[in-house]
């Protein structure tokens with residue numbers, strides 16, 4: 001990936017919902033450029049549009065108008081298969097509720113995304129062990145989510161995000177279900193990954209977390225305000 005190229009560019013992105021005759025702009029003409037290697041925090045009150053923005057950046061959702069350009073390609077012009085390929089190759093998602101498969105072990109959870117990369121089972125297992133070790137869970141690979149603590153579950157989710165060697169990690173309230181000490185461990189882990197070159201986008205309403213980012217952008221009623229560059 002070329003250093004001068006913007007990883008992600010949002011141009012005049014608007015997301016409109018229509019509910020019972022009411023029109024709601026969850027995002028209102030948002031412009032944002034995120035450079036390779038950035039650590040950006042997106043903050044704002046509940047309902048301001050943070051998750052909507054994260055889902056659009058991650059290609060999980062599409063804007064009503066405007067463009068999302070990632071490494072020079074407009075996501076709107078990618079067919080579903082290519083869009084899935086974009087997600088599976090570039091983006092590691094981390095969610096507040098971990099989103100792990102309850103009946104699968106930590107190792108099975110982290111190696112699952114590699115199935116979509118057509119990686120063979122031996123290589124998947126090796127990569128899975130490697131990323132679980134990287135998040136400090138080498139001794140928990142056979143544990144299922146219910147046998148792990150909240151912080152450990154989130155580390156499994158981060159290992160799963162890392163398995164695909166993403167260029168971007170997109171984390172929507174990754175510490176929302178953790179106490180502050182456990183939350184800070186997760187942020188440190190994510191920050192270390194950013195220092196290794198992965199672009200990091202963290203959605204958080206916790207200002208003590210946001211302040212650790214190189215950049216803070218705030219959303220209010222769907223409109224973006226840059227708090228600190």
Ligand SMILES: Nc1ncnc2c1ncn2[C@@H]1O[C@H](COP(=O)(O)OP(=O)(O)OP(=O)(O)O)[C@@H](O)[C@H]1O
Nearest residue numbers: 017019026044045046047048049050051052053205
């Ligand atoms: N599918 C939908 N249909 C209608 N309105 C929606 C839909 N999804 C989100 N919204 C509305 O869009 C606005 C932004 O929602 P969003 O989930 O992005 O907020 P948020 O900033 O992530 O909030 P929180 O901090 O509570 O997670 C909200 O007012 C919400 O009601």
Ligand SMILES: [Mg+2]
Nearest residue numbers: 050051052172
């Ligand atoms: Mg949200």
